Amino acid sequence: MNGLIARAREMQDASHVPYSEYRVGAALETADGSVFAGCNLEVVNFSNSLHAEEVAIAEAVKAGHREFERLAVSSDRRDGVTPCGMCRQTLAEFCDAELVVACDEGDDADGKPVVTTHTLGELLPAAMEQDDLA
Template sequence: MNDLVERAREIQRTAHVPYSEYRVGAALETADGTVVTGCNLENVNFSNSLHAEEVAIAEAVKNGHREFTRLAVSSDRRDGVTPCGMCRQTLAEFCEADLVVGCDEGDDESGEPIVAEYTLGELLPAAMNQEYLE
């Protein structure tokens, strides 16, 4: 997971966050090992802002990926940020409940990332899915 955390840390540098000044990066690994990244992009009206996880999943789907294995999320504050509820639901649209989600909690004394790991199912139990529409 440390490799994905590093990619999430790298991409957060490109975030557009003039209002919150809270940079977030996400690195999503596809079933074939491709890593797709995304960062948050704020808009003055906030409701049009894009979250890092949404940007990553959109980029992956745009490029034909539909199966995912791991996701790492990192903020510039290294505060263990997890995907918000909206992002969890977006992830549930494309990912299985066993998707591993790593949340960056900073570094240990040796400089290695400390990562809290969850599954998407733990973060979003009883997720809405296509069955709700049938």
């Protein structure tokens, strides 16, 4: 898990956050072990901004992946940020409820990442599904 957290932390440097100044990175591991990463990108119209998790999953789907194992999310504040509701629903479109979501809480006294984990199902227990559109 530490490698995935490290990749999410690295992605924060690429964030474009002139308004919130809140850098977020995400790293998504596929079933075959590939890792796709993303960062948040803000624009003046916040509704058009992209979240790090969305960017990571878009990169993975664009590359043909549809099976995912783990997601790491990290902010520059090391505050244990979890995916927002919109990102949770996007993840639910492509990931099952057992997807492990690792949230970066910072480092311990030895410099090792402190991580809180959840499943996507715990974070979004009543996800909308395709049948809900009928």
